[in-house]
Amino acid sequence: MLPDLDTTRRMLQSHQTSAPQEMERAIAAAQSTACRHAFVRTGFDEARSQAANPRLQHLPLAGLAVSVKDLFDLQGQPTPAGSVVLADAPAASASPVAPIKVPSDPDTNAAPSAPELQ
Numbered sequence: 001m002l003p004d005l006d007t008t009r010r011m012l013q014s015h016q017t018s019a020p021q022e023m024e025r026a027i028a029a030a031q032s033t034a035c036r037h038a039f040v041r042t043g044f045d046e047a048r049s050q051a052a053n054p055r056l057q058h059l060p061l062a063g064l065a066v067s068v069k070d071l072f073d074l075q076g077q078p079t080p081a082g083s084v085v086l087a088d089a090p091a092a093s094a095s096p097v098a099p100i101k102v103p104s105d106p107d108t109n110a111a112p113s114a115p116e117l118q
Contacts, residue, residue: 002029005064012063019063023051026065040070040087041077 002025003011011017027044029035047065056062068074071081073091080086 002026008064009061017063019051019057020048022063023047023065030065030067039067040080040082 002008008017008022012019012022027047030039030042030044050056051063070079073079075091077091078087078089079091080089
């Protein structure tokens with residue numbers, strides 16, 4: 001079992017681990033058999049690149065992986081809400097709340113599925 005985000009952050013800050021190492025652990029967990037139906041879209045290559053970028057290492061959440069449920073708008077990504085029908089729909093351009101932009105920190109590396117809506 002992977003340590004929680006707080007423990008991982010502390011390990012990163014004390015140089016007991018590195019952002020690329022933690023990203024690889026998170027990606028391995030996301031690709032495991034237990035998670036094979038959990039993600040509809042991933043950005044593992046971009047997450048690896050961001051985790052390895054030395055210019056981002058000083059950011060407080062560098063090396064921590066997160067996933068964003070596909071109910072939320074991500075800049076440049078479809079927002080299918082777990083629906084096969086909406087799988088290729090463009091991201092909403094207007095929203096009553098500010099759209100989430102894919103940050104360089106934390107690394108957004110996967111969008112979990114919403115099977116209850118399929």
